[in-house]
Amino acid sequence: MSGDLNEAISTLGRSASGLGQGAAEVRGLLDDTHKTLQAQDAALQSLASAMQEVSSAQQRIGHGAQASQQAVVRAVQALADLAGEVQGIAASLKQVSEAAQDITQVALNTRLVAFNATVEAKRAGEAGRGFAVVADAVKDLAGKVEQASKGIVSSVQQLDQRIERFRAELQVGSSQRGIHAAMAGIEQDVGAMAAAAQQSHALSQQLDAQTHDLQGELRQAVGAVQRATGHADGFLTMSENLIETLAASGVRTDDTPFIEAAQGAAAEITELLEQSLRSGQIDTARLFDSQYRAQPGTDPQQHLAAFSPLAEKLFSPVQERMLGFSPQVVFCIAVDRNGYVPMHNKKVSQPQRPGDTLWNTANSRWRRIFNDRTGLASARNTKPFLLQTYRRDMGGGNFMVLKECAAPIVVQGRHWGGLRLAYRF
Numbered sequence: 001m002s003g004d005l006n007e008a009i010s011t012l013g014r015s016a017s018g019l020g021q022g023a024a025e026v027r028g029l030l031d032d033t034h035k036t037l038q039a040q041d042a043a044l045q046s047l048a049s050a051m052q053e054v055s056s057a058q059q060r061i062g063h064g065a066q067a068s069q070q071a072v073v074r075a076v077q078a079l080a081d082l083a084g085e086v087q088g089i090a091a092s093l094k095q096v097s098e099a100a101q102d103i104t105q106v107a108l109n110t111r112l113v114a115f116n117a118t119v120e121a122k123r124a125g126e127a128g129r130g131f132a133v134v135a136d137a138v139k140d141l142a143g144k145v146e147q148a149s150k151g152i153v154s155s156v157q158q159l160d161q162r163i164e165r166f167r168a169e170l171q172v173g174s175s176q177r178g179i180h181a182a183m184a185g186i187e188q189d190v191g192a193m194a195a196a197a198q199q200s201h202a203l204s205q206q207l208d209a210q211t212h213d214l215q216g217e218l219r220q221a222v223g224a225v226q227r228a229t230g231h232a233d234g235f236l237t238m239s240e241n242l243i244e245t246l247a248a249s250g251v252r253t254d255d256t257p258f259i260e261a262a263q264g265a266a267a268e269i270t271e272l273l274e275q276s277l278r279s280g281q282i283d284t285a286r287l288f289d290s291q292y293r294a295q296p297g298t299d300p301q302q303h304l305a306a307f308s309p310l311a312e313k314l315f316s317p318v319q320e321r322m323l324g325f326s327p328q329v330v331f332c333i334a335v336d337r338n339g340y341v342p343m344h345n346k347k348v349s350q351p352q353r354p355g356d357t358l359w360n361t362a363n364s365r366w367r368r369i370f371n372d373r374t375g376l377a378s379a380r381n382t383k384p385f386l387l388q389t390y391r392r393d394m395g396g397g398n399f400m401v402l403k404e405c406a407a408p409i410v411v412q413g414r415h416w417g418g419l420r421l422a423y424r425f
Helices: 003-170 176-248 256-279 308-323 357-363 373-380
Strands: 329-336 386-395 398-411 414-424
Touching (some): 003 398, 256 308, 256 398, 373 386
Antiparallel strands (some): 329 414, 398 414
């Protein structure tokens, strides 16, 4: 192949890399936007739910206020009726008292007449004896009637005093108008509360409607971002496929040294694992274990697998040496087929700090599962190599667009995972 053709292919490869870099930047920004929109949508859903609860509570307040208002009206009416009944009872008792007093007066007059009749009978001598007996009986009866009438008057007076005290209590010390004024004030306050609840309910309904409208617009934006992400992925995939095709053509490109380095490191890891199987340090079941045990109290979540202790010991020398392969290398890790990283590079394989999630995310990247688009693709790649371009979060709001070459790790004919070598442009 002529030098001019090689140069042309190399130039094409660099152009494809530039396209991939731009597509990765765009996709990263779209991912950020999508996460923001999802967070806003979740916040709006929470707001809509809260508004429904507020609206429901306002309806209950309104219904309660209306019921209270009706109860106050009934209470005022009942008080008025009660006051009227008390007045009626008092009037009736007055009539009873007057009647009893009349009876007493009649009885008194009757006794006086009977007494005069007795005197006259005595004057009449033997002829008036029978009349005297009758006059005495009338006098005795009149005395009993008078005594009973006086008892009625006394009882009525006591009852009248009690009713008067009750009426005074109803009148709140001086006047029934006090109760009515207080009840009227309560009725007015309850009415104002009911009106305020109704107005607040109406405003809540308006806000709820606006919230739902905003949710609709936000979801349209999410859909648009998802479509744009799909287009960015298309450009990114096209770039990656072109770079891979050029690299596989036999023409050396800017990526060729990193491809060869990743394949060499994958072969080393493969040999170390096969030696461990032959020596009995581990068996096949434990080496291919996928029952990851979550470690309590870790954030981000860390896991242990049956092969973790062996991988921590075997992988570090190879991975650390690859960091010195080029100043462009950012990390080198061996992962199993599910994206599990038993041992990362030492500088980011530090013990976690309890409660410091931000620090842990950046500095404690071992024993974690990275099953994002790039991580899972690299872990499950079975081709001689896989080139990917993506934007990596470096922490603190800093991002870096990286290229990554992955080479498969196949142990005794069985795909175990991949060697991931990431480097800057």
